[in-house]
Amino acid sequence: MANITSSPTSDRPFVKGQTPRLQLKNISKSFGGVQALSHVDFEVFDGEVVGLVGDNGAGKSTLVKTMSGAYTPDTGEISIDGQPVAISSPQDSTRLGIETVYQDLALCDNLDVVANLWLGREAHRTLFPGFFRILDETEMEQKTIEVLKTLDVKIPSVRSPVASLSGGQRQCIAVAKTILRQPKVVLLDEPTAALGVAQTRQVLNLILRLKERGLAVVVISHNLHDVFEVTDRIVVMRLGKRIRTFETSQTTPERVVGAITGAETEEIEA
Amino acid sequence: MKSLEPNLTPHSPNPADAAIVPQPAAKFNLRSLMQGDLGFIPVILTLALITIYFQITTSGVFLEARNLSNLTQQIVTIAILSVAAVLVLLLGEIDLSLAAVAYACSAIMATVSVYQGWNAGWAILAALVAGALIGLINGFFVAVLRVPSFIVTLAGSIGYAGLLLVVMGAQTTLVVRDPFIRALAPTYLPAGWGWGLPLLCLGLYALGVWYDQKRRSQANLPVKHPTQLVLQLLGATAVVVVLIFLFQSYQGVPQAVMIALGLVVIAWLILRKTTFGRHLYAVGGNAEAARRAGINVVQMKLIVFMSASMLAALAGVMMTSRSTAVATQISSTLLLNAIAAAVIGGVSLFGGKGSVWAVILGALVIGSLDNGLDLLNQDQGVKNMVQGGVLLLAVTADAVVRRAGFAKGKK
Numbered sequence: 001m002a003n004i005t006s007s008p009t010s011d012r013p014f015v016k017g018q019t020p021r022l023q024l025k026n027i028s029k030s031f032g033g034v035q036a037l038s039h040v041d042f043e044v045f046d047g048e049v050v051g052l053v054g055d056n057g058a059g060k061s062t063l064v065k066t067m068s069g070a071y072t073p074d075t076g077e078i079s080i081d082g083q084p085v086a087i088s089s090p091q092d093s094t095r096l097g098i099e100t101v102y103q104d105l106a107l108c109d110n111l112d113v114v115a116n117l118w119l120g121r122e123a124h125r126t127l128f129p130g131f132f133r134i135l136d137e138t139e140m141e142q143k144t145i146e147v148l149k150t151l152d153v154k155i156p157s158v159r160s161p162v163a164s165l166s167g168g169q170r171q172c173i174a175v176a177k178t179i180l181r182q183p184k185v186v187l188l189d190e191p192t193a194a195l196g197v198a199q200t201r202q203v204l205n206l207i208l209r210l211k212e213r214g215l216a217v218v219v220i221s222h223n224l225h226d227v228f229e230v231t232d233r234i235v236v237m238r239l240g241k242r243i244r245t246f247e248t249s250q251t252t253p254e255r256v257v258g259a260i261t262g263a264e265t266e267e268i269e270a
Numbered sequence: 271m272k273s274l275e276p277n278l279t280p281h282s283p284n285p286a287d288a289a290i291v292p293q294p295a296a297k298f299n300l301r302s303l304m305q306g307d308l309g310f311i312p313v314i315l316t317l318a319l320i321t322i323y324f325q326i327t328t329s330g331v332f333l334e335a336r337n338l339s340n341l342t343q344q345i346v347t348i349a350i351l352s353v354a355a356v357l358v359l360l361l362g363e364i365d366l367s368l369a370a371v372a373y374a375c376s377a378i379m380a381t382v383s384v385y386q387g388w389n390a391g392w393a394i395l396a397a398l399v400a401g402a403l404i405g406l407i408n409g410f411f412v413a414v415l416r417v418p419s420f421i422v423t424l425a426g427s428i429g430y431a432g433l434l435l436v437v438m439g440a441q442t443t444l445v446v447r448d449p450f451i452r453a454l455a456p457t458y459l460p461a462g463w464g465w466g467l468p469l470l471c472l473g474l475y476a477l478g479v480w481y482d483q484k485r486r487s488q489a490n491l492p493v494k495h496p497t498q499l500v501l502q503l504l505g506a507t508a509v510v511v512v513l514i515f516l517f518q519s520y521q522g523v524p525q526a527v528m529i530a531l532g533l534v535v536i537a538w539l540i541l542r543k544t545t546f547g548r549h550l551y552a553v554g555g556n557a558e559a560a561r562r563a564g565i566n567v568v569q570m571k572l573i574v575f576m577s578a579s580m581l582a583a584l585a586g587v588m589m590t591s592r593s594t595a596v597a598t599q600i601s602s603t604l605l606l607n608a609i610a611a612a613v614i615g616g617v618s619l620f621g622g623k624g625s626v627w628a629v630i631l632g633a634l635v636i637g638s639l640d641n642g643l644d645l646l647n648q649d650q651g652v653k654n655m656v657q658g659g660v661l662l663l664a665v666t667a668d669a670v671v672r673r674a675g676f677a678k679g680k681k
Binding site: 090124135 | 542552565
């Protein structure tokens with residue numbers, strides 16, 4: 001467990017003894033006759049952003065859904081901080097501190113930013129001691145402003161309905177929502193898809209903020225430019241296997257593309 | 271809630287100078303009024319136009335205290351039924367069985383009162399329990415079996431109309447003798463209650479607003495401009511005082527009107543101030559997001575359909591009290607008027623948008639048209655055409671506003 005470097009698919013020079021925040025070992029998953037994942041290892045450390053890239057059908061989404069509890073793997077084990085855990089539902093995953101921001105964001109357009117951030121876990125106060133529990137809007141608004149400030153998210157007003165925000169702002173709100181739950185790991189599914197230049201910058205900035213906060217972040221993306229901008233490592237998936245891992249600072253988009261498409265066959269390690 | 275992530279909050283002593291540009295006093299202008307508690311201005315203007323038109327064409331009869339007192343009592347049933355419609359509409363569903371439920375439940379009340387000799391309290395309770403059961407049936411099909419509410423409640427409306435006939439047996443009308451039930455709607459409150467209750471509510475409202483402002487400013491959050499607050503409170507007070515003066519100059523504040531207003535206020539408090547209300551709006555806005563946030567959507571729908579049917583039963587009780595009898599012939603316009611009142615007041619047919627106060631404005635618009643056209647001796651055909659037109663306008667406005675909102679929201 002402690003000796004990560006023994007992992008055949010990882011070529012990162014890890015500090016010996018450092019335990020990954022979230023680690024998946026030897027994960028396989030098949031749907032009927034289709035082998036979506038075969039013997040995949042994956043790990044992400046505190047304060048690290050890992051980019052998960054690969055062509056359509058490479059198994060990125062299946063892998064992330066395994067982490068988020070949407071799928072249960074056929075074989076393999078998952079551990080958090082070195083402790084083996086069982087994730088059989090999204091609730092398990094949330095309870096263990098893994099938060100997922102899906103592409104559809106799951107925001108209520110008709111509610112304002114505060115209401116969305118606190119949905120399902122609202123703060124209360126009692127009108128008279130013991131009964132009449134009502135929403136504590138002041139508390140929620142204050143905490144919302146704090147969180148958005150620490151994440152450096154800029155929006156016109158926390159009381160504006162989410163429908164009136166830009167795509168980038170909505171993405172940031174969706175991420176901030178998970179942060180309120182004090183997660184250890186944040187999984188982002190295509191966070192910059194369909195965003196403009198300025199909005200993409202806003203979201204990438206947010207990802208770096210999460211990293212600064214010591215969270216382990218996994219980003220699925222098709223956009224290599226964005227991946228290179230925020231990640232520390234890039235994990236390349238192809239045909240259900242993890243075929244290559246790059247140190248972002250020591251590689252080029254061309255090499256990553258090569259790995260994604262299978263052009264760099266001589267370098268495949270697995 | 272107290273322990274927000276420790277590593278997130280270390281360097282934020284003053285949250286207000288944060289990502290959001292602080293506005294010590296929010297700007298006070300027409301726009302803020304429209305977005306705030308006075309977002310009903312278009313409907314109020316419509317109502318004003320209708321009033322002016324009828325005031326002129328009836329040469330002053332329309333705004334007489336007697337007629338206004340009448341008008342408000344005429345819309346009590348629609349208003350209560352419309353509160354029920356609002357709850358269901360906010361969820362993004364619809365309940366087409368409300369009118370049939372109102373009739374069927376009031377028939378149950380009348381039957382046990384007249385033939386079984388139950389006293390008024392038990393008879394009314396029987397109606398409410400019947401309403402709850404019917405709501406449970408509707409809710410079960412909609413929430414658990416996921417049949418579209420349109421179909422479920424359409425089928426329900428036929429079925430409950432049948433139940434009405436079964437309960438009524440051979441007779442077409444059943445006159446209620448119970449003095450308490452008969453007195454529910456036509457009673458006027460004594461002056462002390464008529465003045466005291468609304469003014470007490472206003473006082474509590476003012477206190478609540480003041481306390482809220484105090485907490486917000488202590489928390490360093492932007493507060494509303496004092497002028498706006500004072501205007502808001504003065505406006506509300508003025509409306510209430512003028513209304514009570516009008517009522518008192520005739521026979522007093524009608525008890526039925528007070529009951530309907532009380533229901534609106536309670537519904538408003540639940541929707542705006544409680545977690546249940548917040549979750550109801552969330553389910554109406556995006557059911558999937560609500561589900562992922564841990565909200566029990568099925569339970570929410572069951573509760574809402576049950577509440578709606580119970581409110582419908584209550585509307586039926588008030589209706590019976592006003593007409594002193596239950597009929598087997600269900601009013602053809604009651605259901606649509608109730609839904610129309612909600613929509614005219616700005617409750618979206620697509621869920622998640624609108625306030626329960628819409629009910630009062632919407633019911634007033636519909637009631638004014640009905641009452642005014644009656645004063646002008648117009649026949650039912652003309653009334654139906656006018657009301658149909660107004661409903662169409664309201665729904666069109668809803669659809670157009672929604673489209674505009676989406677265009678704005680996407681970019």
